[in-house]
Amino acid sequence: MVMIRVEWDAGADRALGLPQYASAGAAGADLRANFEDRGQVVLAPGARALIPTGLRLAIPAGYEVQVRPRSGLALTHGITLPNSPGTIDSDYRGPLGVILQNTGNADFTVAHGSRIAQMVVAPVVQATFEVGPLEDTDRGAGGFGSTGAA
Incomplete structure (x- = not known):
């Protein structure tokens, strides 16, 4: 269990x-829209907006928080979230906002208190990078679709 300290x-x-x-x-904890004016935002088709959660997090070193869409x-x-998954680094202490995008065909209302993400x-593993020759593999440089059809 990891402790995440929260500030409003x-x-x-x-x-x-x-x-x-x-x-x-559940792997994910629900985040809610938290508008200061207790109002709402209407997202037209194709529109996106930064939706506040009213939260700030203190994430322990060695961890991140990933923000993901809600499947329903x-x-x-x-x-959806156009930057999915969004990453919140352990050294960030600013407001937690969620970028929502409407890829549907109708307006969508994000109401105060709605579960949005x-x-x-x-856990996070950081790498060290060095220049040098790459080892050969069976796949080699084969890119998109090179491993066959699903």
Whole structure:
């Protein structure tokens, strides 16, 4: 279990609560829209907007938080995250916003308190990079589609 310390933004609606896992086996905790004016945003088809969550996170070193779309919103309304998954680094302490995009055919209303995305806490491994010859593999330089049809 990893502890994520949370701080509320000024003006945030604390009654919405902290991110929550919807089931015992859920990998992602739901994030909610938290508008200071308790209002809403309408996303026209093709539009995108930064939706505030009212939260700031302190993520421990060696971890990240990935922000991912909610499958029900994606299937039913075409609502997704254009930078999916979004990464929140352990040294970031600013407001947590979610970039939502409407890829559907109709306006979509993001209401105050709506579950808009999910966050997954994941370990991070950093690499060291060096210049040198690459070892050969069976695949070699074969790119997109080179391993055959599904």
